[in-house]
Structure formats: C-alpha cells, structure tokens
Amino acid sequence: MSPYKNQVGQSIPKVDVREKVTGRAAYIADLSRPGMLHGAVLQSPYAHARIKGYDTSKALAVPGVRCVLTGADFTEHFMGAFIKDEGPIAIGKVRYVGEPVAVVAADDERTARRAARLIEVEYEELPAVLTPEEALAPGAPLVHEDLASYVKVFDAKFEGNAFSCTDLSEGDVDKAFAECDVVVEGTYETQAQYHLSLEPCGALAEVDANGRVHLWSANQSVFRVQANVCESLGLPMSKLHSMTPKVGAGFGNKMEAHIQPLVVALALKVQRPVKMILSREEDFEMVRARHPFKIRIRTGARKDGTLLAREVETLLDGGAYADDSPGVLGYSLLMARGPYTIPNTRCFGRVVYTNKMRFGAFRGFGNGQVAFAGEQQIDEIAHRLGIDPLEMRLRNAMRIEEPWFGGQQVNSNGLAECLEKVREKSGWGRRARPSRPGVKVGYGVAACAHISGLLATSAIVRMLEDGSFVLSTGATDIGQGSDTVLTQICADALKVTVDNVVCATPDTDGSPYNWGTTASRVTYTTGRAVAGAAEDVGRQIKEAAAKMLNCPVGDVELRDGGFIGVKGSNTTLPYAAVAGFTHWASGGPIVGSKSLIYDAPTIDPRRAVAIGLPFTRIGVFSFNALVVEVEIDEVTGKATVARAWSAVDVGKAINPRLVEGQIEGGIVQGLGFALTEEMVWDGGRLANPTLMDYKAPGAVDVPYEINSIIVEHPEPDGPFGAKGVGEISLVSVPAAVANAIFDAAGVRLHKLPMTPERVLTAMLGAD
Amino acid sequence: MRGDEGMTTVALRINGVEHSVAADGRRTLLEVLRDELGLTGAKRGCNQGVCGACTVLLDGRPVRACLSLAAACAGHEITTVEGLTEGNELTPVQQAFVEHGAVQCGFCTPGMVLTATALLKENPKPNVAEVRTALSGNLCRCSGYRKIVDAVVAAGGAR
Ligand code: FES
Numbered sequence: 009m010s011p012y013k014n015q016v017g018q019s020i021p022k023v024d025v026r027e028k029v030t031g032r033a034a035y036i037a038d039l040s041r042p043g044m045l046h047g048a049v050l051q052s053p054y055a056h057a058r059i060k061g062y063d064t065s066k067a068l069a070v071p072g073v074r075c076v077l078t079g080a081d082f083t084e085h086f087m088g089a090f091i092k093d094e095g096p097i098a099i100g101k102v103r104y105v106g107e108p109v110a111v112v113a114a115d116d117e118r119t120a121r122r123a124a125r126l127i128e129v130e131y132e133e134l135p136a137v138l139t140p141e142e143a144l145a146p147g148a149p150l151v152h153e154d155l156a157s158y159v160k161v162f163d164a165k166f167e168g169n170a171f172s173c174t175d176l177s178e179g180d181v182d183k184a185f186a187e188c189d190v191v192v193e194g195t196y197e198t199q200a201q202y203h204l205s206l207e208p209c210g211a212l213a214e215v216d217a218n219g220r221v222h223l224w225s226a227n228q229s230v231f232r233v234q235a236n237v238c239e240s241l242g243l244p245m246s247k248l249h250s251m252t253p254k255v256g257a258g259f260g261n262k263m264e265a266h267i268q269p270l271v272v273a274l275a276l277k278v279q280r281p282v283k284m285i286l287s288r289e290e291d292f293e294m295v296r297a298r299h300p301f302k303i304r305i306r307t308g309a310r311k312d313g314t315l316l317a318r319e320v321e322t323l324l325d326g327g328a329y330a331d332d333s334p335g336v337l338g339y340s341l342l343m344a345r346g347p348y349t350i351p352n353t354r355c356f357g358r359v360v361y362t363n364k365m366r367f368g369a370f371r372g373f374g375n376g377q378v379a380f381a382g383e384q385q386i387d388e389i390a391h392r393l394g395i396d397p398l399e400m401r402l403r404n405a406m407r408i409e410e411p412w413f414g415g416q417q418v419n420s421n422g423l424a425e426c427l428e429k430v431r432e433k434s435g436w437g438r439r440a441r442p443s444r445p446g447v448k449v450g451y452g453v454a455a456c457a458h459i460s461g462l463l464a465t466s467a468i469v470r471m472l473e474d475g476s477f478v479l480s481t482g483a484t485d486i487g488q489g490s491d492t493v494l495t496q497i498c499a500d501a502l503k504v505t506v507d508n509v510v511c512a513t514p515d516t517d518g519s520p521y522n523w524g525t526t527a528s529r530v531t532y533t534t535g536r537a538v539a540g541a542a543e544d545v546g547r548q549i550k551e552a553a554a555k556m557l558n559c560p561v562g563d564v565e566l567r568d569g570g571f572i573g574v575k576g577s578n579t580t581l582p583y584a585a586v587a588g589f590t591h592w593a594s595g596g597p598i599v600g601s602k603s604l605i606y607d608a609p610t611i612d613p614r615r616a617v618a619i620g621l622p623f624t625r626i627g628v629f630s631f632n633a634l635v636v637e638v639e640i641d642e643v644t645g646k647a648t649v650a651r652a653w654s655a656v657d658v659g660k661a662i663n664p665r666l667v668e669g670q671i672e673g674g675i676v677q678g679l680g681f682a683l684t685e686e687m688v689w690d691g692g693r694l695a696n697p698t699l700m701d702y703k704a705p706g707a708v709d710v711p712y713e714i715n716s717i718i719v720e721h722p723e724p725d726g727p728f729g730a731k732g733v734g735e736i737s738l739v740s741v742p743a744a745v746a747n748a749i750f751d752a753a754g755v756r757l758h759k760l761p762m763t764p765e766r767v768l769t770a771m772l773g774a775d
Numbered sequence: 776m777r778g779d780e781g782m783t784t785v786a787l788r789i790n791g792v793e794h795s796v797a798a799d800g801r802r803t804l805l806e807v808l809r810d811e812l813g814l815t816g817a818k819r820g821c822n823q824g825v826c827g828a829c830t831v832l833l834d835g836r837p838v839r840a841c842l843s844l845a846a847a848c849a850g851h852e853i854t855t856v857e858g859l860t861e862g863n864e865l866t867p868v869q870q871a872f873v874e875h876g877a878v879q880c881g882f883c884t885p886g887m888v889l890t891a892t893a894l895l896k897e898n899p900k901p902n903v904a905e906v907r908t909a910l911s912g913n914l915c916r917c918s919g920y921r922k923i924v925d926a927v928v929a930a931g932g933a934r
C-alpha cells in the first residue's frame with residue numbers, strides 16, 4: 009500500500025469524470041419516466057400587452073395533446089429572490105417578447121410544440137419601454153403597476169420603473185476631488201451577455217399517489233428550485249421534492265427559476281410525469297442574461313499617483329422581472345472602488361424594469377462591468393502621470409490590514425503578490441511590442457477582488473458500517489468540481505483517501521440546506537461546513553475508540569489512512585472496527601454535522617453610509633491580477649488575445665487542476681464578453697437567439713497560452729485556508745483587454761464588446 | 776413518433792449493431808439515437824449544427840447528428856460515445872481527458888472525445904495548432920479549451 013498523502017492540495021481527477029467521458033452521465037434531457045409526457049411553451053410575441061383571452065380548442069384537438077395551461081389557470085402567487093414580482097407564467101399581461109404565455113403537455117415533443125403554436129391568445133398591445141432611459145422618462149408606462157405592494161426581502165428604495173436604488177459612500181468625496189492633481193471622467197457601456205450553458209434549461213416533474221411532486225431539473229440549487237416552485241404555485245415546501253441530475257453548467261442562469269414551476273403545474277394537472285427541455289432559442293429568449301450597464305465614473309489622484317477619490321453612477325437594465333438584479337446592483341457598487349486604497353468613494357446606482365427578458369446573476373455578478381470602467385481609469389491616470397500601469401496598481405493596492413469599501417475587515421489579501429507574479433511571469437518589465445506590418449501589439453493589466461460567501465449552508469457526514477463515509481451537503485456540482493473538492497476536504501479531515509468518501513447527490517429530502525452554487529461560495533462556505541461536520545465525526549470516532557480501548561479520549565488520535573491510534577504507542581484500530589462497534593454494540597452509528605451562515609457585516613456604520621443595499625453580509629475576498637497580450641489587425645480592427653497571465657489568490661488550492669480550470673474557463677468566457685458576444689434587440693425582439701448569430705469563442709478564437717498562477721494567502725476561517733475562485737478570473741478580462749488595446753493603438757474603448765468595427769472606428773478617429 | 780405521416784423503417788448500424796428504426800423524412804439521427812434507442816451520450820446543445828455537442832462518427836468521420844437525417848445514414852457505420860469501449864474501459868482519448876482535467880460540466884465531452892478520436896485516426900500525432908483546428912467546431916463553455924487541447928495532444932503522444 010502506498011503511504012497516505014494529504015488529500016487537500018492534490019489534483020485528483022473529478023469524482024464524476026468517468027461518467028462524463030463515457031457519455032453515461034445523465035443530464036435532465038436524458039432522464040425519462042414511465043408514461044412521461046413532453047411539454048412545450050407558447051411565447052409572447054409582444055413586449056408589453058394586456059391578455060384579453062385564450063382559445064385553446066385547436067391545440068386540445070391535436071391527437072396526443074393531454075393538457076393545456078394558460079395564465080387563466082394560475083392564481084396569483086409570486087416568487088423572486090429579492091422582490092416577489094414574478095409568477096410562473098404571464099398572468100393578465102405580458103412583459104417581454106418570449107415570455108411564457110401558455111404550456112402544453114403531449115405524448116411527444118413534436119406534438120407538444122405543434123400544439124403550442126395552435127393556441128390563440130388575444131392581446132391588446134401596450135406601449136413598451138425598451139431601454140432604462142425610456143423606462144425612467146416622465147410618464148413612462150409602468151412594467152409593474154403593483155411594485156409598491158410586492159413583498160421585498162430587503163429595505164428596497166424604488167420609484168416608478170426603478171425597482172432598486174442603492175447609495176454607498178465613504179469619506180468626503182467632494183473635498184477629495186478638489187485636492188486631486190489629475191481627475192479622469194468617462195462614461196462606459198456594457199452589453200447583455202448570454203450565459204450559454206451548453207445544456208439548455210429543462211425540468212421533469214412527477215406526482216405520486218399522495219400528491220407529492222418529485223422534480224428533477226437543471227439547477228444551481230435544489231433548495232432555490234424548491235422555494236421558487238412553492239412560492240409561485242402556492243405549494244407547501246413539504247410537498248415538493250427537488251433533485252438534480254448532472255448539470256451541463258450554470259454560470260448564474262440556473263440559480264433562480266426557469267421553467268420548473270410550469271413543468272410542475274403541468275404534472276399536477278395531468279397527473280403524469282412531464283418533461284420539458286428548452287430549445288436553444290427559447291433558452292436565449294426566456295431564461296436570463298447579464299445586465300447591460302451604463303456607468304459614469306470619475307477618479308482622481310495626486311501627482312505621485314496616490315488615488316484619492318472615486319465617484320460612480322450606474323444604470324442597469326433589469327428587464328421585466330427583478331430576479332437577482334438588486335443583488336447585482338448592490339454588489340457592483342461595493343466592488344466599484346476596486347481593490348485599492350481610495351479613501352473617498354461615492355457610488356449610486358439604479359436598476360430599472362424594461363420590457364425585455366429578465367437580467368440576473370452571471371459569473372462576476374456586476375463586478376466585470378464596473379471593472380471595465382474603473383480599471384481603465386486607473387490606466388488613464390497612470391498614463392497621464394507617466395507611471396507604469398502595473399506599478400500604479402501596486403502603489404495603490406489595498407494594504408493587507410485594510411478594510412474593504414464599506415468597512416468590512418479583509419482577513420487575507422494576496423493582491424500585491426498577484427500583481428508581482430503576473431509582472432514576473434509575463435515579462436512585463438521587458439515587454440516588447442514587436443509590431444509586425446499590419447499588426448499592432450500591446451499589453452494590458454487589470455486587477456480585481458471578488459467575494460466568496462453569502463448565506464446559509466450545512467453538511468452531514470455519516471460513517472457507514474464498514475468505516476467508509478457518506479457526505480451530504482445539498483450543493484449542486486455544476487461542472488466546476490465541487491463534489492470533488494468537498495470530498496477532498498472531508499477525506500483529508502478524516503485522514504482517509506477520497507475513495508473512502510462518497511458525495512451524495514443533492515436532494516431536498518435527504519440533504520441538509522444549501523443556498524446554492526453561486527457567489528463563488530461552495531469551496532469556502534460549504535467547505536467550512538464539511539470540515540466542521542468531519543471534525544464532529546472525528547471527535548465521535550475518538551470517543552468510541554476510547555471506549556473500545558478503555559482509555560481516556562485524550563489518549564487517542566486519528567492516524568493517516570483511516571486508523572485510530574493510541575498516542576505514544578503502535579496500537580491502532582481501523583475505522584472499520586470503530587464503525588462495527590458503534591453500529592452493533594455501543595453508541596449508535598456516527599453522524600456528524602455542521603450548519604453555518606456567513607455573518608460578518610459588510611458595512612461598518614462608523615465608516616460608511618449604505619442605503620438600499622440588499623446584501624449586508626457578503627463574504628471573504630479573493631484577489632486577481634491579469635496581464636494580456638493583444639494583437640490588433642490594422643486593416644480589420646480585430647483584436648485577438650495572444651497570451652494571458654492570470655494570478656488568483658485562492659487562499660489554498662484544494663485541487664490545483666480544478667482551480668486552473670476555473671481560471672482558464674473564466675478568462676475565455678470573459679474574452680467572449682470583451683470581444684464578440686452581444687445580445688441584440690430589434691425593437692422588443694431578441695434578434696440573435698441562435699449560436700449562428702451569437703458569437704461565443706471556439707478553440708481557435710482564444711489563446712492556447714493561458715497561464716494560471718495560483719497564489720495562496722490563507723483565509724483564517726476557510727477550509728484549509730481556501731476561498732473562492734469560480735468567478736474572479738472573468739472580472740478583469742474586459743478591462744485588461746481594453747488597456748492592451750490602448751497600449752497597442754492609443755485608443756480607449758468605452759463600449760463592450762470591443763468588436764473589430766468599434767476598434768477600427770476608434771483607430772481611424774485617432775489618426 | 777405519433778401524428779407523423781410517411782413513416783418508413785430504416786436499418787441503421789450503430790456501434791456494430793443493426794437497428795431497425797422508424798423514420799420519416801424529417802427525423803434526425805440525433806432524435807433516433809436519443810429518443811428511440813436510449814443512446815443519450817450525444818447531446819442536443821443547439822439542434823442547428825453549431826455547437827458540436829451532438830457529434831457522432833459516420834464511417835469514422837465526425838458528423839452532427841442534429842443535422843443528419845436518420846434515413847440518410849443507412850448503409851454507414853455509426854459510432855457514438857457509448858460504442859467507443861466495452862465495459863468499464865476507457866480509450867486513450869478518454870483516459871487523457873481524465874488525466875488532464877479536460878472535463879468540467881461534461882456536456883461537450885462526448886462530442887469532443889469523438890472529434891478527437893477521429894482526428895487521431897487521421898493524424899496520430901497532432902500538434903497544438905492541429906488539435907485546436909480540429910476541435911474548432913465543438914463549443915465548450917466551461918474549460919477555456921486549454922486542458923482539452925492538452926489532453927488530445929497527449930493522447931496522440933506528440934508535444
Ligand atoms: S446539437 Fe448538433 S451541433 Fe449543436
């Protein structure tokens with residue numbers, strides 16, 4: 009037997025990788041139940057219209073159609089993570105093109121889709137608001153007339169179509185600007201980005217003889233699915249059993265509800281299993297996307313480069329439903345100062361209803377948008393003052409002991425090391441710009457921080473009869489590898505190898521509560537719960553062993569490989585013996601657990617003022633610095649990233665290869681955001697809801713040379729020191745690319761994506 | 776499929792086994808594989824021939840099952856991810872995907888593995904550029920491609 013190695017810190021293959029390479033992994037579309045029907049949805053053709061009536065007779069007459077539901081079949085129950093403004097289907101009026109208006113269940117998918125198109129709906133069109141500016145105009149039509157009466161889970165500031173307004177400030181901004189030697193000011197715009205989880209959303213529901221609903225769906229949280237379905241259909245939570253198959257990626261789009269409530273409603277109505285899988289177009293048109301931001305920002309510094317003040321104002325398009333928007337707004341403002349010492353900062357933002365699909369959580373959660381603006385201004389100031397942009401960031405980097413904007417204590421901070429690492433690895437100091445004929449080359453840098461944390465989580469570890477373990481957390485692995493990482497944490501804490509621990513599939517009946525796979529939180533928050541539960545089990549193992557060995561508990565210890573040893577002696581007991589003893593003789597089976605909620609306050613009222621902030625306890629901080637080398641084709645204006653170096657302070661890499669996977673994947677999704685991806689509306693209609701017309705990066709569009717650099721400044725209460733890595737690497741990308749474009753071509757882009765046309769236009773304008 | 780006229784029976788040879796399946800003029804190979812034969816390794820990512828998640832091999836060459844009409848595949852040897860190995864074995868490509876961390880959500884993986892398998896048959900030791908080109912029609916939203924490219928290069932043994 010090879011000697012036992014610590015399980016944490018090893019690049020162990022993912023626990024589900026064999027299932028996935030062999031094609032046996034079952035995703036929602038691969039599931040099937042006896043007697044199962046297939047669902048299809050009819051979508052609204054109008055951006056804003058009153059529904060006058062339905063005629064479902066033609067659809068019901070199609071052979072094989074078993075059930076049709078319209079808004080008339082639902083009573084008013086509302087869901088929403090922050091503001092309860094959304095039903096399971098359009099009721100009374102439609103608020104965006106593509107909104108579900110009716111659903112069908114039929115014997116097969118083709119029949120269901122054909123029948124859905126035969127449902128007739130009478131509409132009375134209403135004037136629509138398609139941009140935040142239109143929505144804010146005096147006398148603009150209201151997207152939600154009843155906003156004031158909706159249940160809100162925080163102290164929301166709202167007015168008209170603006171459903172959440174947030175103010176944050178620290179220091180004396182006006183006085184500080186007056187003391188600045190250089191002030192830069194600008195407006196920036198970012199686009200709607202589509203998550204493009206390769207697996208489209210879907211769900212399968214089945215009702216048992218007791219009326220209990222069993223639901224499988226593509227999700228990032230079985231518990232959020234349970235909450236959303238029950239809130240929007242008025243069901244008690246005990247009636248809904250939410251489970252997960254394998255999930256074909258998330259990035260935010262599967263955190264809150266998509267079509268789960270509709271599928272459950274169909275199953276309840278027909279009393280047969282119903283599955284519905286969205287087409288790619290439907291997934292584009294009716295799930296959610298990244299918020300378009302408009303940002304006005306001003307930053308000031310002294311001659312020596314010391315940053316003194318920043319002021320930020322943002323306007324977000326929220327789409328037709330609030331979804332995660334208040335959170336995205338509040339979080340983006342908390343991040344808008346960047347990871348720098350800027351003692352005087354003032355941020356104000358609004359998110360506004362429009363007659364478009366909802367915008368919601370997407371990897372970065374608003375941070376990438378504000379970084380695109382703020383990180384360009386750091387560069388502009390450096391340029392104006394003749395300071396190297398990387399040096400400028402090092403000089404202003406938050407000191408280790410310094411609190412975050414708002415006053416929260418930061419307990420680990422590897423920002424300076426991240427900056428130094430990318431400087432060294434990219435050869436920043438001796439970077440050449442070997443511009444070839446027709447090609448301009450430039451380097452850009454950007455830095456950011458991002459949190460991991462938020463809300464509640466729990467873990468249960470059970471010892472089986474043979475001394476192996478089952479770990480339950482309720483955390484959905486969306487592909488990033490959390491099942492593997494949590495298994496490693498549990499195994500290491502119990503000094504066994506990962507093959508002695510199995511990670512149970514999330515299931516609201518069997519798993520303890522987990523808010524979800526979001527906010528880069530699973531490794532940090534759930535990992536803490538797992539470490540705590542494993543420690544609880546370890547304590548019980550020692551107690552049982554002490555009883556078996558007739559010695560004080562203080563004399564026994566866990567030993568590598570799954571043994572109990574008596575301190576100072578060679579006497580050992582295998583875990584199997586302890587498990588047998590507790591199962592069959594004394595004490596009872598060992599079950600350990602740990603529950604926690606992230607509760608360190610974000611705002612210190614002695615330092616900062618916060619109004620309308622929905623999250624008041626956000627999490628711990630990871631840090632990132634990114635350098636990119638960009639080539640611009642002078643004829644077409646096309647900017648390509650040739651190489652990238654990204655250093656991320658993750659506290660401790662539980663599984664370094666999975667950490668690299670997160671960094672690489674985040675950078676490439678960030679490159680799509682920076683350079684090519686854009687959802688475009690033609691009036692109220694999404695004009696490019698297909699992968700042909702929406703250009704996401706393929707293997708040849710992105711650099712092969714993405715250098716992931718892991719930096720480890722341990723988080724004191726993180727599991728083995730770990731903190732999050734899921735989102736952070738995306739955040740810096742648009743800004744770093746924009747800074748490299750400036751370095752190459754001397755032009756500043758204020759609008760994403762930085763398409764060839766925009767780059768070329770800027771270059772021509774500059775000549 | 777109910778409610779469709781013009782159903783005919785087509786003989787398809789899939790993973791070395793003959794299947795007789797019902798297909799009208801519109802029925803795609805992807806529908807037959809997934810809905811009729813329970814071979815769900817091929818995924819429906821777009822149904823428009825763009826994402827590559829539905830890739831299968833037709834006489835050893837990668838094709839998009841969502842664009843291939845089932846009736847047109849008669850007389851050809853079809854290989855899906857399920858047909859690559861027997862039992863619990865892995866092919867060298869699959870093994871390299873495991874070892875290089877080339878899998879995240881896994882939704883693109885069957886298509887990637889099949890495309891890579893076809894490439895290595897034609898070009899047993901591809902370099903990075905050749906692998907990137909060969910995989911350019913298979914979208915992956917999770918990995919950033921780096922580890923997939925490394926896995927395929929390693930499976931070919933070149934560097
Ligand atoms: S499903 Fe066939 S290419 Fe996307």
Ligand code: FES
Binds near residue numbers: 206257877918
């Ligand atoms: S691993 Fe998720 S799409 Fe490739």
